[in-house]
Amino acid sequence: MSAPVRHRIPEATVARLPVYLRSLFQVAEAKTATISSERLAELAGVNAAKVRKDLSFLGSYGTRGVGYDVEYLLFQISRELGLTQDWPVVIVGLGNLGLALAKYGGFEARGFKIVALVDAHPGKVGQEVxxxxxxxxxxxxxxxxxxxxxxxxxxxPSSSAQDVADRLVAAGVTSILNFAPARLDVPDQVSVRKVDLSTELQILSFYQQRQGAMVAPPRPGLEGAAEEVALA
Amino acid sequence: MSAPVRHRIPEATVARLPVYLRSLFQVAEAKTATISSERLAELAGVNAAKVRKDLSFLGSYGTRGVGYDVEYLLFQISRELGLTQDWPVVIVGLGNLGLALAKYGGFEARGFKIVALVDAHPGKVGQEVxxxxxxxxxxxxxxxxxxxxxxxxxxxPSSSAQDVADRLVAAGVTSILNFAPARLDVPDQVSVRKVDLSTELQILSFYQQRQGAMVAPPRPGLEGAAEEVALA
DNA sequence: GCATGTGAATAGATTCACAGCG
DNA sequence: CGCTGTGAATCTATTCACATGC
Known part of the structure; x- marks a missing residue:
């Protein structure tokens, strides 16, 4: 049932698998049967060697001289990411952002299902969403x-984030996606990922400031290399 | 008026500066005058050597045997990130997420000001937010x-993302924060960062699936990509 | 012939460990 | 003496380049 685990998959590779997955879904809709690392790289916005190396961690799923079978690769990546099942998810906090997430329909399609909404505020409890x-x-x-x-x-809000994390962990949750701008202290077995909007804007601000009219874009994590900047 | 630029600051360091900034604001509120790399590391959730190395890229702002002056460091990091001014920001797309972002008050405090809201849908145009x-x-x-x-x-929605990006670029915008789960093709001088909720969940799913055993909470600031958002 | 798969080379980030200085 | 600042060592990730096998 679980994936082969031929090698230990590098963190950077894991972070790119969802990108490949999305690209493959696009390609599959276009009824394309096979795809080369070159083409997949282009769609995903990365370099072809990286695609091949990443995929090689999952196994040898390509055919030399031909490429990768789209459907088969879709399945393998989905399995590796644990998306052959739907994961039930709870959202804690139904302010503007929590509500937006709750109403957003895009998760279902991607292997997740919001099954519960929770808030501490009496005014929120009982509301239908x-x-x-x-x-x-x-x-x-x-x-x-x-x-x-x-x-x-x-x-x-970040003031409640640690308390909520403690409650989630106590309840048995082992993966947390944190939108509050606070560092969470959790046991080792619990994975946390953080999405911080202000941080993202501040990073953009850094590169924005350095360019006035010069060079040097950052990079969201994909390709590209920063150029040097002349001194002011 | 721009920062000294003693060295070129590594991307990984830039991504952590906002985290230090936030920690320092906390500390400053508690009227603490100086802080050690050890303590700052603890607050930021990283290792002390990393804090020292990161800060050393900005200059030698610490005092041996003592630590860093909180106010001074706050100023230096803010300046390095270009946060001594407020950046005007436009939000394009006012579905659930766009609205949530528009109503979220947290940006102002962090150096950004939402000054315009834009949508293509006639039903949205004219609405007050x-x-x-x-x-x-x-x-x-x-x-x-x-x-x-x-x-x-x-x-x-991701179907309009590239078109919107093109319009933003044509209008002169040089930094983009993209919540749509699509890869954007933009000129080199334009910085793009992507926030993708489904991708984050899929990464969590990967580690979740490999349950019990090892944990490997991925890195927050850098890579990522995949799905997200926007609503109709 | 052609595109994968992968060792080897390179680049980048993290951590160590200690010299240097207040 | 304590804590910063930093070279050196280590670890991780990316890219190259080509042998491999369909």
Whole structure:
């Protein structure tokens, strides 16, 4: 059931697998049966050697002289990412952002299903959002257990983020996506990823400031290399 | 008026400066005058040697045997990030996510000011959000010019993302924060950073699937890509 | 012939460990 | 003496270049 685990897959590679997955979905819609590393690289915005090396960590799924079978590769990457099942997710915090996430339909298509909404504020509890009713954060444990939730999204103010993380962990959640601009202290077995909008803007600001009219774009993490900047 | 640029600052370091900044604001509120790399590392969730090396790229702002002056360091990092001024920002796309971002008050405090909202949908145009009125995307150029906007946030469905990016670039925007799950093709001078919620969840799914055993919380600031957003 | 798969080379980031200085 | 600043060592990631095998 679980993936082969031929090698230990590098973190940087794991972070790119979802990008390849998306590109492959596009290609699959166009009824293309096979794809070369060159073409996939172009769609994903990376370099072809990187694509080949990344895919080689999953196994030898390509055919020399031909390329990769799109459907087969889609399946292999999905399996590697654990997306052959749907993961139940809880959103904690239903302010502007939490609500936007709750209403966003794009997760379902990608292997995730929002199954519970939780907030600490009495005014929020009981509210209906889509086909879910917001429940109180004190009920987190039974909800997580009942719905077999493994992934939690924190969309609260940062002042409550650590408390919420503690509750999620206590309830048995082992993966957390944190939108609050706060560092979370969690046990080693728990994975945390952070999305911080202000941080992203500040990084853009850095590169923006350095260019006035010169050079040097940053790079979101994909290709490209920063050029040198002349001294002021 | 721009920073000293003693060395070229590594990308990984740039991505951590906002984290240090936030930690320093906390510390400053507590009226602490100086801070050691050890303590700052703890607050930022990184290792102390990394803090020292990162800060050393900005200059020698610490005092041996003592630590760093909090206020001074705050200023230096802010300056390096270009946050001594407020950047005017436009949000394109006012679906659930765009609206949530528009209503989110956290940017102002961090050096950014949302000065314009733009959408292509007639139903959206004219709507009031906070103290702004949504304007039509066709007016982008004059708006960008009038407000001296350098940073644009794309919160549209991915099908429009490239078109919006082209318009932003044509209007003179040189930094883009992209929430749409699409790769953007832009000129070299333009910086793009991408925030992709589904990708983040998929990365969590990978580690979740490899349960119990090792943990490997991926890095927050750099790579990432894949899906996200926008709503209709 | 042609595109994969992969060792080897290079580049970049992190960590170590200690010299240097207040 | 304590903590910064930094070369050196290590680890991770990227890119090159070509042998391999369809």
């Amino acid at each position: 889509g086909d879910l009713v917001v429940r109180h954060v004190d009920e987190l444990s039974p909800i997580v257990a009942a719905e077999r939730i493994a992934i939690g999204i924190i969309a609260t | 906070g103290d702004l009125v949504v304007r039509h995307v066709d007016e982008l150029s004059p708006i960008v010019a009038a407000e001296r906007i350098a940073i644009g946030i794309i919160a549209t």
